[in-house]
Amino acid sequence: MRIKSLSYLVAALFLATACAETMQDGGAGRGSGGNQQAASSVKPGTGRDFVINVGDRVFFEFDKSSLSSDARSQLEKQAAWLKKFGSVSLTLEGHADERGTREYNLALGERRANSAKDFLVALGIAPNRIRVISYGKERPAALGQNEAAWRQNRRAVTIVAGASGS
Amino acid sequence: MSVTLHGAVVLVSVFGLPHIQRDLRIEDVPMVVELVTISNETNLPSQPVHDPKHKSEPEIQPKPKKNASKPVPPPTPANEVVPPVPLPDPEAAGNPPPQPALKVKSKLKTEPKPVLKPKVKPKAPKRFAKAKPTRKPKPPDEFAAVLKNLAKEFTKPHPTQSSEKNKKAEPARHSFEQQIAKVLTRPRVSDAASNRITMTERHAMINTIRTAIQPCWNIQPGAKGAQDIVVVVRATLSPDGRIRRAWVTNRSAFQNDPFKLAAAETAQRAVLNQACQPFKLDPRKYDVWKDVTLSFNPNEMFGR
Amino acid sequence: MFAVRLNSKIFLVLSVGFIAGVLGLAGTAQAELKVDVTRGTVKPLPIAVTKFIGNGPQEIQLGRRISHVIRADLARSGLFDPIDEKAFIEVERSLETVPRFQNWRILNAQAMVQGRVAVLSDGRMKVQFRLWDVFAQQQMVGQVYTTVTSNWRRIAHIVSDAIYKRVTGEEGYFDTRIVYIAETGSQIRRIKRLAIMDQDGENHHFLTDGSSLVLTPRFSPSRQEITYMSYHGNVPRVYIFNIDTGRQEVLGDFPGMTFAPRFSPDGDSVIMSMAESGNTEIYTMDLRTRKVRQLTRHSAIDTSPYFSPGGKRVVFNSDRSGTQQLYIMNANGSGVKRISFGKGRYATPVWSPRGDLIAFTKFTGGRFYIGVMGVNGKGERLLTEGFLVEAPTWAPNGRVLMFFRESPRGTGGEKDSKLFSIDLTGQNEREIVTPMDASDPAWSPLIP
Structure with a gap:
């Protein structure tokens, strides 16, 4: 029994390692609109293009789902891109930091994702292109028990088809 | 690289899962339980308690199993029969003599507690005697001393709140006791006759016994309604200050309530616990303290 | 005072x-x-649990194991203080003679447990035990069980329950199980699996393989079922898991995310939240008719619902006042009344099986707390605290809570997550050891 548990542990560790690598491979866009890499090397209209040249995420205050002016201008950039590539569908992921209870944070993440969705729709993006999902505090982007990490985790991430996960 | 690792995980998972399932089945081996209550009369050789065939009660039949992977329920506690408990050795426990008075009662929550009137007038003995318990509403935020409450730690800004209360109460009590002592030791009060005791002496005896027994009384904090039960134990002491016999008065009254019975037994154990004896009492006054009635009530400890 | x-x-x-x-x-x-x-005093009761006697190696081994489990159960409750076997003056050789109480009194044992294991000719075993009041010199309880030998652990828990009940007057909780979420891997992409074990951490099994994120399991009070939330297929929904068959079934057909499920006290319905278009409301679903009923109608987040033991009322948390607070409503959604008014945020209320208390998670001043309050919101008492403590669940007798505690590990941002139990006094907190990190515990009812 114990031995069996251990084998699962090992398996899980493998999986975790594997996924962590995936993260480093794909989850490049940490800030809003990080465009450090040369835009020319990225094929327009792809998820990579979106992450690098537009910026895939907006951030929220603690226990809030209202959009700051930074978040709104970020979403405006996203909307422009989405209009340009009108066939791309997207998923809006809502996330929360670890300073809340699990169930409430699921609801809060859903609220944040919808807050971003509503704004995109108001800017003319068709609602049927947008799928919403909340991960609550289950999928942090940054590790750390401090406000800097928590701020990065209170987010709504726009995933366009072909883009890597958050 | 990453792909390879994922692949490895998938393999482990796929092979692992059936094991999990198999384990589950092993764990859920059908459980057949028959239960009979062992007789209490273990000192009767004619009734071999280990043999269920000699039981007067019918054996509980194993329930037919409905599902191979589901445990068959064990007998419910309702099947348990607890016959009246005999006292095989009267030496320590003793048999209760006829004792009409019974004090085991559940206090209604709504009933406020008797609280001493704070003013004590030393020169008015009659008024003193009349000092009936007055009723006073309980403070709402008073918590049991035994119940942890972290909230106290961050309600500190209010120095007059409950946490301060206990500290203040201590000196107050001393001065109050001194006052009483003053009153009671007046010549008018204490009788000069040598075979009588003063109220102070009486007070001291009560205090001695109380102080000695309290560490031996294992109460159960957090039990529902624990604070509402009063258990009265009568005891006879030996001249050496040890309990000779002790019994809960009218024990049968709560024989049917497992919780009250348990509470009564904590009191009985407190009195019978020799670790807290002998009581340091004046042997010359043995006549005064050879019979004692102890009333156990954790109410004040729970503070509500 | x-x-x-x-x-x-x-x-x-x-x-x-x-x-x-x-x-x-x-x-x-x-x-x-x-x-x-x-x-x-609130000292635990000193109790001597002797090795259950038997003849031959098999019986002797079973007897030793059973008394070991009983001793561990009683010690963990915090109400008993099992005396070290090494101090025993002599071992009782028979169940048919009155014990030599003076030998136990010297050790200050207030109670003594003895027992015997007999393996029957059909391969089953018969386990007997007696609990003695050492001071009063009388038997408090004695019982006999017959079962297959592989059930020795369960028999030990059943004996522990009998002892607990006789000494405290309240139902025990040792013959119970815990369903929880086993966690592995980095916080960034945590692997979470449904797992089940006995309340003492033994008999551990995984129910899901970790391919889908799973959260917040709860036992059915009446069937071998667990309700929980799963991200299977990347669609977060409430599921029901059948422990006997291993079958998983999505519950209902909801347009939005369903989460925070709990069974009703009769086990016939599930209460949960559904989030859609940024609004979270509470719903019930009748498991027989599949009929869905919406209980709350408010633009706020209404979640973490929990039925009162009689099923007539529901406690939940809502941020309708601006921050999360606890509310009680009737089971049909009427009569919503706020009950928590303290500083900070209140969440995950769970109604005591006794009906008199509500346990909750509280977040204030940057710290999390597990606490209890009266059903009217009065008498709040915080039992434990930490960087994160969350999701209390009641033992079936309403005297012990289990919850999970996360603590930062090192400076890299990773965390340990462990299960703990704490009794209502707040004095007896203990870790429930699990093979790996753990969260979201839920206590089963007494195993039927």
Whole structure:
């Protein structure tokens, strides 16, 4: 029994390692609109293009789902891109930091994702292109028990088809 | 690289899962339980308690199993029969003599507690005697001393709140006791006759016994309604200050309530616990303290 | 306050005596001493659990294991203090003779447990035990069980429950299980699996393989079922897991995310939240008719619902006041009333099986707390705290809570997550050891 548990542990560790690598491979866009890499090397209209040249995420205050002016201008950039590539569908992921209870944070993440969705729709993006999902505090982007990490985790991430996960 | 690792995980998972399932089945081996209550009369050789065939009660039949992977329920506690408990050795426990008075009662929550009137007038003995318990509403935020409450730690800004209360109460009590002592030791009060005791002496005896027994009384904090039960134990002491016999008065009254019975037994154990004896009492006054009635009530400890 | 009241009793005794004195009756002939004992200790009860006796290696081994499990159960409850076997003066050789109480009294054992294991000719075993009151020198309870030998662990828990019940007067909780979420991997992409084990951490099994994120499981009070939330297929929904068959079934067909499920006390319905378009409301679903009913209608987040033991009321948390607070409503959604007014945020309320208390998670001043309050919101008491403590669940007897605690590990931002139990006094907190990190515990009812 114990031995069996251990084998699962090992398996899980493998999986975790594997996924962590995936993260480093794909989850490049940490800030809003990080465009450090040369835009020319990225094929327009792809998820990579979106992450690098537009910026895939907006951030929220603690226990809030209202959009700051930074978040709104970020979403405006996203909307422009989405209009340009009108066939791309997207998923809006809502996330929360670890300073809340699990169930409430699921609801809060859903609220944040919808807050971003509503704004995109108001800017003319068709609602049927947008799928919403909340991960609550289950999928942090940054590790750390401090406000800097928590701020990065209170987010709504726009995933366009072909883009890597958050 | 990453792909390879994922692949490895998938393999482990796929092979692992059936094991999990198999384990589950092993764990859920059908459980057949028959239960009979062992007789209490273990000192009767004619009734071999280990043999269920000699039981007067019918054996509980194993329930037919409905599902191979589901445990068959064990007998419910309702099947348990607890016959009246005999006292095989009267030496320590003793048999209760006829004792009409019974004090085991559940206090209604709504009933406020008797609280001493704070003013004590030393020169008015009659008024003193009349000092009936007055009723006073309980403070709402008073918590049991035994119940942890972290909230106290961050309600500190209010120095007059409950946490301060206990500290203040201590000196107050001393001065109050001194006052009483003053009153009671007046010549008018204490009788000069040598075979009588003063109220102070009486007070001291009560205090001695109380102080000695309290560490031996294992109460159960957090039990529902624990604070509402009063258990009265009568005891006879030996001249050496040890309990000779002790019994809960009218024990049968709560024989049917497992919780009250348990509470009564904590009191009985407190009195019978020799670790807290002998009581340091004046042997010359043995006549005064050879019979004692102890009333156990954790109410004040729970503070509500 | 306490001291004054203590004195009031003394005072009453004194005043009675005083009248007697005035009347000239004071003296040796007066009424016997009356002692009010108003304080005790909360020390655990010293108990001697002897090895269950038997003949032959198999019986002896079973007997040793059973008494070991009983000792561990009783110790973990915090109400018993099992005496070290090494101190025993002699081992009781028989179940048919009255024990030599003086030998146990010397050890200050207040209770003594003895037992015997007999393997029957059909391969099953018969387990007997007696619990003795050492001071009163009488048997408190004695029982016999017959079962297959592989059930020895369960029998031990059942015996522990019998002892607990006889000594405390309340139902035990040792013959129970815990369903929880086993966690592995980095916080960034945590692997979470549904797992089940006995309340003491033994008999551990995984129910899901970790391919889907799973959260917040709860036991059915009436069937071998667990309700939980799963991200299977990347669609977060409430599921029901059948423990017997391993079958998983999505519950209902909801347009939005369903989460925070719990069974009703009769097990016939599930109460949960659904989030859609940024609004979270509470719903019930009848498991037989599949009929769905919406209980709350408010733009706020209404979640973490929990039925009262009778099923007539529901406690939940809502941020309709601006921050999360606890509310109670009738089971049909009417009569919503806020009950928590303290500083901070309140969440994950769970109604005590006794009906008198509500346990909750509280977040204030950057720290998390597990606490209890009366059903009317009065008498809040915080039992434990930490960087994160969350999701209390009641033992079936309403005296113990289990919850999970996360603590930062090192400086890299990773965390440990462990299960703990704490009794209602807040004095007895213990880790429930699990093979890996753990969260979201849920206590089963007493195994039927």
